[in-house]
Every structure is written in structure tokens, then in C-alpha cells.
Amino acid sequence: MENMIELEDCPVCRGNGIISHEGGWNVQVECAMCGSHTVYVEYENEEEKKTAEQKVARLWNLGKVIKASAGE
Template identity: 50%
Template sequence: MDITEKIELHDCPICGGAGILEEEDMGYYVACLDCGSYTGTVGYKDESGKLTAAEKSAMLWNTGKVINSAPGE
């Protein structure tokens, strides 16, 4: 089973759009498909840390700790 299928993501805290968990350069982040808001990347050092990094990234998203590039943000 893919890690992204194990992680539950809430709707975007900014616009209510769908979020997607992405893997990039030994780390995970969540981004909104509609407005582009995103979390910081949570890194991992080896394969055993992948799930933990994905879960931490999802936790940031689900608690509203996101970056938005809208004016005034």
C-alpha cells in the first residue's frame, strides 16, 4: 500500500479545496490543488522515516499550519 493512501487529509484551511501529499527530495509536503497553499517540507533520512515524515506533514496541514502566497499573508 502506498503511504499517501494511509494518510488522511482535511480540506484546505484557506479555501476548502483538496490537498495532495507530495514527496520531494527526501521529504513530504501537502499542497492545495486549488489555491496553492502548502506546508513546509518534512524531511526524512532513510526509508524507515518516510511514514513519520508523511504523517507530520499531514498533521501540519490538518491543523492549518500552511503557507499561502496571497497578498497580506
């Protein structure tokens, strides 16, 4: 059984967080509303990919995000 990844609402604006992969080797959680995001976590294979997704999801759920600075 795979662990489902649950994402809380955005800690900044309460928008929806989405898991975003870039380049096929790193992943972050990004807010669809305000663009705040976690750090990227790199991975090299399918197993590390799952771990990386869970790691960024945990950071997101803890509110450890980088606020989008646009418009401030």
C-alpha cells in the same frame, strides 16, 4: 498494518490537499487549488518517510499552512 493518512480540506480554500514529495528526501502537503502548503519535512529512509508524511498531514489538518501569495 500501515496507518492511512487522512487529509482535511485546504484550510484556505477548501480544495484538496495532496502529499507532495520532492527530490526523494522531503515531503509537504500542498493544495491542488490554491497552492498553499505546509513546511517541508525531510526524511532519510522509508521509516522516516512515513513519519514525515504523517507529520505534514498533521500540520495540514491543524491549518498550519503557508498561504500562496500569488495574486494578492
